[in-house]
Amino acid sequence: MATVQEKKRKESPTTTNAPNRQRNAKRVKIDEARNILTQASDKALNNNGELDVSAFVKAREFEIKAMEASMGASKKALSSRAFQQVPNELRRRTASHNVKKVPKKLRSRAVREMKEDNTPTVTSRRRKPTRHMRLRLETAKSLQKLHARQKKKRAQAHERKAAEGDPEKSAAPAPPIRRLKKNILSKPDEPPSKFRKRQKHKCWLPTHIYHAKRAHMTEPKHPLWRFAIALTPTQKTYRKTHRAGSLRGCVAWDTSYMSTIQVEAVEASLLGLFRGVGVDEDALVNKRHGKWRRGTRSWQGWVRERDGEQKWIARVKIVWCIQHGSSLGTEAAASTTKSAKRRCFVRVHPSAFLQLWTELLKVAKMQRPPVVVEDLRFEIGSLELTGPGSTEALVAALTPLKEREESLEEESAKAWSSLGSVTNPSCLPSNAILSFSVSDPRLHYPPRTIKQPRSESANDELLQVLASWPPDRAQNPPSIFDRTARLTASRLLPSQKAINRRKGDAMPDEYPASAPSDPQIPILLTATCSSTTGGQGSWTLLLPWKCVLPVWYHIMHYPLSTGGNPCFGGLEETRQMAFEHGIPWFPGDFPGTQAGWQWEMMERAKRKADWEKRSKSKRVTWESLDLGHGRKGEIGTGWACDWEYLFNPTSTPPPALDPPSASQATTTDSSTNNQDSSKSTHAVPETSKSQAAVTTLTPHSINHLPLPLSSTILSSPSSPPSNIQHSLTTVHLTLLSRGNPTICARIYRLPTTSPQFRAQWLALANLILHSPPKNQRQPKSSLNISNRNNKILAQLPKNESHPLRTQQTAISLLRTSSHPASAVENHIIQPGDPSYPSVPNKEDLSGFVTTGNFDLGQGKASAIGCIAIGKVVQQPDKQQAGLGSGNEGEDGEEGKAGKAWKAVQELENKLGKKVVGRLCVVRDAGTAVGRLARWELV
Numbered sequence: 001m002a003t004v005q006e007k008k009r010k011e012s013p014t015t016t017n018a019p020n021r022q023r024n025a026k027r028v029k030i031d032e033a034r035n036i037l038t039q040a041s042d043k044a045l046n047n048n049g050e051l052d053v054s055a056f057v058k059a060r061e062f063e064i065k066a067m068e069a070s071m072g073a074s075k076k077a078l079s080s081r082a083f084q085q086v087p088n089e090l091r092r093r094t095a096s097h098n099v100k101k102v103p104k105k106l107r108s109r110a111v112r113e114m115k116e117d118n119t120p121t122v123t124s125r126r127r128k129p130t131r132h133m134r135l136r137l138e139t140a141k142s143l144q145k146l147h148a149r150q151k152k153k154r155a156q157a158h159e160r161k162a163a164e165g166d167p168e169k170s171a172a173p174a175p176p177i178r179r180l181k182k183n184i185l186s187k188p189d190e191p192p193s194k195f196r197k198r199q200k201h202k203c204w205l206p207t208h209i210y211h212a213k214r215a216h217m218t219e220p221k222h223p224l225w226r227f228a229i230a231l232t233p234t235q236k237t238y239r240k241t242h243r244a245g246s247l248r249g250c251v252a253w254d255t256s257y258m259s260t261i262q263v264e265a266v267e268a269s270l271l272g273l274f275r276g277v278g279v280d281e282d283a284l285v286n287k288r289h290g291k292w293r294r295g296t297r298s299w300q301g302w303v304r305e306r307d308g309e310q311k312w313i314a315r316v317k318i319v320w321c322i323q324h325g326s327s328l329g330t331e332a333a334a335s336t337t338k339s340a341k342r343r344c345f346v347r348v349h350p351s352a353f354l355q356l357w358t359e360l361l362k363v364a365k366m367q368r369p370p371v372v373v374e375d376l377r378f379e380i381g382s383l384e385l386t387g388p389g390s391t392e393a394l395v396a397a398l399t400p401l402k403e404r405e406e407s408l409e410e411e412s413a414k415a416w417s418s419l420g421s422v423t424n425p426s427c428l429p430s431n432a433i434l435s436f437s438v439s440d441p442r443l444h445y446p447p448r449t450i451k452q453p454r455s456e457s458a459n460d461e462l463l464q465v466l467a468s469w470p471p472d473r474a475q476n477p478p479s480i481f482d483r484t485a486r487l488t489a490s491r492l493l494p495s496q497k498a499i500n501r502r503k504g505d506a507m508p509d510e511y512p513a514s515a516p517s518d519p520q521i522p523i524l525l526t527a528t529c530s531s532t533t534g535g536q537g538s539w540t541l542l543l544p545w546k547c548v549l550p551v552w553y554h555i556m557h558y559p560l561s562t563g564g565n566p567c568f569g570g571l572e573e574t575r576q577m578a579f580e581h582g583i584p585w586f587p588g589d590f591p592g593t594q595a596g597w598q599w600e601m602m603e604r605a606k607r608k609a610d611w612e613k614r615s616k617s618k619r620v621t622w623e624s625l626d627l628g629h630g631r632k633g634e635i636g637t638g639w640a641c642d643w644e645y646l647f648n649p650t651s652t653p654p655p656a657l658d659p660p661s662a663s664q665a666t667t668t669d670s671s672t673n674n675q676d677s678s679k680s681t682h683a684v685p686e687t688s689k690s691q692a693a694v695t696t697l698t699p700h701s702i703n704h705l706p707l708p709l710s711s712t713i714l715s716s717p718s719s720p721p722s723n724i725q726h727s728l729t730t731v732h733l734t735l736l737s738r739g740n741p742t743i744c745a746r747i748y749r750l751p752t753t754s755p756q757f758r759a760q761w762l763a764l765a766n767l768i769l770h771s772p773p774k775n776q777r778q779p780k781s782s783l784n785i786s787n788r789n790n791k792i793l794a795q796l797p798k799n800e801s802h803p804l805r806t807q808q809t810a811i812s813l814l815r816t817s818s819h820p821a822s823a824v825e826n827h828i829i830q831p832g833d834p835s836y837p838s839v840p841n842k843e844d845l846s847g848f849v850t851t852g853n854f855d856l857g858q859g860k861a862s863a864i865g866c867i868a869i870g871k872v873v874q875q876p877d878k879q880q881a882g883l884g885s886g887n888e889g890e891d892g893e894e895g896k897a898g899k900a901w902k903a904v905q906e907l908e909n910k911l912g913k914k915v916v917g918r919l920c921v922v923r924d925a926g927t928a929v930g931r932l933a934r935w936e937l938v
Contacts, residue, residue: 033073037066082110097121180483183361186375202228206381206548207254210556215570225350227257230570241573242580242856246536250387250566252555253574255540256548259353260380261346261360262481265371267293270344273371274318276363277356278304280708295322296472298431298526302706303356306363309723311703313359314352314595315586317540319345319433319526321481343481345376345542351587351595353377379486381548386538386577388423389560394525394539395420396450397554398438401520412436412471416525418462420450425537426529429469433527435478437520441554442499444511449559479522480542490546492519521547531938535581579864580857584730584938589850589864591643592704592728600641607639607744620926627928628838638925641744641848643702646868647726649842705729710869710937717873724870731935733849733863733922736768737828739931740861741922745849747865748921748930749872751840755900760837762907765919765932767828769911831929839923839930846871849922863922867935872917 044056083102097119099110114121129137180186188203190196195204202223211217215230223229245251263270271284283289283299291297298319304312321343348356357375364371385394400413413436422428453459479485502512524542543551555566569577578585588603590596611619622634636642703723705713710729713720721727733741751757829836847867855862908916921930 033070036063036070038063081113082106180374180379182372182374183364184375185357186378188378202226203378204228205254205256206545207256207552210549210552211254211568211570214568224571225257227350229257230254230568232570232572233568237567237569237573238576239856240567241569241576244389244567245387245577246580246857248388248562249560249564250385250390250393251569251573251577252390252393252552252566253384253569254381254548254552255384256381256545257350258382259348259350260376260382260542261348261353261357262343262374262376263346263360263364263371264341264343264374265364265367265369266339267342269367269369269371270342272367273360273363276306276366277359278302278306278310278312279318291472292318292431293320295320295477296433296475297429298433300431300528303359305359309701309703312593312706313355314348314590314593316356317345317347317526319347319524321345322435322475322477324477345380345481347382349586349595350377351598352593355594379483379545380480380542381545382543383541383548383552383555384538385541385555385566386425386536387566388536389562389566390539391419391422391425392450392561393555393558393566394541396447396558397441397551398523398525398541399441399444401437401439411474415465415469415471418465421452421458421462425527425539426535427466428527428529428537429466429472430529431526432469432471434471434525435475435480435523437479437522439514440493440499440519440521441550442496443502443514443518445554445557447554447558449561452561478524479520480524480544482522485520485522486544489519489521490544492517493546493550494519519547521551530581532582575851579851579853579862580855582732582862582864582938584732584864585851589730589866590704591641591850591866592702596704597702600643603743604637604640611639622926625926625928631841634925635746635842635845639744641850641866643728643848646845646847647702649845702726702728705869707937713869713873714937720870720873724873727869728847728866729869730864730866730938731847732938733852733865733920733933733935735861735863735922736765736932736934738830739922739929740854741849741852741863741931741933742924743849743852744925745852745863745865746839746845746923746925747847747849747867747933747935748840748844748923749846750916750919750921751844753841753843755904757837757840759900759903759907761840761919761921761932762904762911762916764829764837765915766907766911768932769915771828837930839928840921844871846920863933864938865935867920 039059039062044052044059046052083106085106086103097114098121099107099114102110113119191199191204198204198220201221203226205211205227208228211230212228215233218224218227218229218231220228241251243249263273265273275281275284279299280301283292283301289297289299292299298317300315300317302312302315304310323340323342346356346360357373360373364373395416398416400416412434416434416436419428453462499512502515506512521543526540526542528538528540530537541551556568557565559565575585575588584590587593587595587599591600620638622638624632625634626632636645701723703726705727707729713724733747735741750761847865849863849865851865852863853861915934918934918936920933920935922933923930
């Protein structure tokens, strides 16, 4: 008797949830709209069977009207309203009945739809005020009248003074220029009274209001580096940022939180200052870096402490100010500039600002003549752009001023105006600098798309400009180094009302004409080339703090020639672009530095709080993790990159390893600094107490080694430095197989305590690296299906028929006919197979992953982490590790260990020592599966 087959889908229950009810109601509505009522033709016949023409026509008329009504109803049932056609970036949670809030191209449709369904519309002028609104209106009117009376009294008093005395003396005096104190931390300008209470413990960036409406910001009570910084846009922008940064468009960031320090002295003292903080000697002396010392190039590198352990602080950018005649390179100019004072900008990340400021002050006092150090954090803002359309957007926003007299800035201005068609800043000379003055971008608003040159002659001219680079031969000293020029540009900025008045006086479709009173905004542009081949470069724009907002709005609203507008990014997008370019992000990927350690403690506190707020049934139990071969429990703290355990695995984690509270870790200053800042109404700079608190050393004296030093140590491991045991270096990890490493993943070197483990991992690496291409490889689906089917069929009786037996027979026939036996035997082992190697022991732990995700640029997962370079260079002795001894076997030297070590040697010789030295195993925290990866220094 045939058995009744079970239904593939279960019947839906009688009680459905709310989404199902809504979906069913919509389906019923559509079905009813599509139903057309008809009338039987029998009613058109009379009793004698004759056709009644009038009744027949009426019946057809009813059917035609029913069909027309159904067509209209079905069209309305499937159509969407005007406010539902708004683009993603303009959508809001609730729709508005005000048609003026809908884009212009949809307003006529919205008005028509509202008239058809009698939607009540409200105009703000005719809205009946509520009780609270009426009170606010009356208060506003009374304040307006009071202000008008006071303004009238002031005007009358001014007229009386002008009539009594000299009209020139009666003019209103200019506001006093606040003197910038030397060698003392600066304070931000006092914010307006409207926003003063919101900036007690932090400082707003120039574009804060723009970002606060469109992005997730830092918590008000827990700012980041004493600034309110945008973390990430409220929309989903991971793929959008990747496309804009590499394929089409551009991404812009407001990086005004980056700290700028100015040093001023004679050139010899400045060179001594940079030499004292660890700037490369080759850059200070070699002729190859002569353009940087003249001021036509920028330099990026690491600086360190002068005394003590000489720990590395951070990566900085240094820009020299050009002197008159110095760019010509003549001997006479060189002799005249030896005694003249020069200026330099030192740009550093805010997390390392206080540490670098302390070192610069200490070294500056040792120079003769001494060096003057100035804090320009709240005087100079900056923007950063990357992507194929970054140059086009900047060229449209920055319009050079036309000088009446011949000026050396014309060369820079001409070169800048010809770069509109450049799609990658990396094609410019490395670390090139452009400096000139621009007009107010609001005078050229709304922006218009630049016409891209299409002729071959224009392309040839662009190539000639890029090859010769005229700004190297003739540039004036950048005006942005002059404090008077910066303050003048900020104070001469007209109000938006004055700009709108000038726009109204201009002709249609024309920008207002320039006026002599227009501000001259000094700017400085630096082009940063990508470290990877074919990667996108970036632009860094330095300009006065109060001039950032007009330039930002012009860039954000610029219509790119490729379509769309530039998109903005936050801190997460900065990390994403650095990750896709294979560049470590400071400070998150540098835990060996003081700033990186503070970032790790802050992130560790967040991850611990996320783990603790989960219920016990939904969070990882670190103690019960099975790593195989009787090893239980996670290595170190599961939610942290446990660097303390890495350098001291024998000791138990002390209570001090618990991460600090978020309030203690969000800023670079100590709690005493927060108390000092709460006494004033605006952000107060760091005090001497906070300077002493910040200089605390990281646990176990962990330090960071930059890329040049790490490369030198790996090239000559026979003579490592003394502090190599507690040194970390940053690496880029590329997985050789599947997997997606995440933050806090464990990085192991290949096993050194067991020859069997090491041989298994080397054999797996040999299979992966020497496997045939994917199109020649046997489909893994057949192997997976066969393995799964064998387990199922083993549980069934041999005589019982089953569909899986037919499928297994087909797979075996296909395997014998189209795939040789060697391809089946040599398939790559996947996690889950009994023969897949286990993760190495805790003695082989060498580092942690600090950033890991799926790389959209490479199309596969990758990661950035830090490893203890001492564990890579100084491998344990084979006899001590048990690799060459025969204690495990019964035959002594010919035992199992000896045979395994011979197999290890054969595999290492087959792969090569260089390849084996760069192999590692990556395991996510809370899992027992390891993945093979290759690391490279970055």
